[in-house]
Amino acid sequence: GIQVEQSPPDLILQEGANSTLRCNFSDSVNNLQWFHQNPWGQLINLFYIPSGTKQNGRLSATTVATERYSLLYISSSQTTDSGVYFCAPTPTPNDMRFGAGTRLTVKP
């Protein structure tokens, strides 16, 4: 099956800093989603992004499907951004695979 590698595994930021999270995947994909899991365990869909770039407030994501990677940018980080960020590439429509995640801690 598809292999998913996320980096870095852990990231500590001071409030206000910017960061880039990376997701590499081994096979071509039908689509790719980014999720944020908050400290209470809720998984929130951030982006549905099979290719190209999307922006939503302080967050943006870029997927380069031909090179098999996706990036999540967080600007002006806030303490509420803390949690685990997962990318989930989907090689076939019902086969969404999650990476191990990047654990982000934003300190005030």
Add this chain to the structure above:
Amino acid sequence: GAGVSQSPRYKVAKRGQDVALRCDPISGHVSLFWYQQALGQGPEFLTYFQNEAQLDKSGLPSDRFFAERPEGSVSTLKIQRTQQEDSAVYLCASSLVISNSPLHFGNGTRLTVT
């Protein structure tokens, strides 16, 4: 409903007991997924339904795990003769259609087998 609803939120079972976990997807969502998330790991795929049809159950770890969605809406994940290694958070997710739709997750059921 407003979101995917799962119940119970927490379940403690003694080893050997049977458990049933419920998922109410967003109304009208065709696709429904079950995932298992161990502590510190990403969610692992268990099974997938399109309406009432279970199209993929390749992720179910053993024949003690069984899922159903008889009327194409509410789904139940049943685990028979629970073992300690079954302890995890069980997540349900739904989407409007199988592809080109974002996935919406419930809050999960945290199962602890003692």
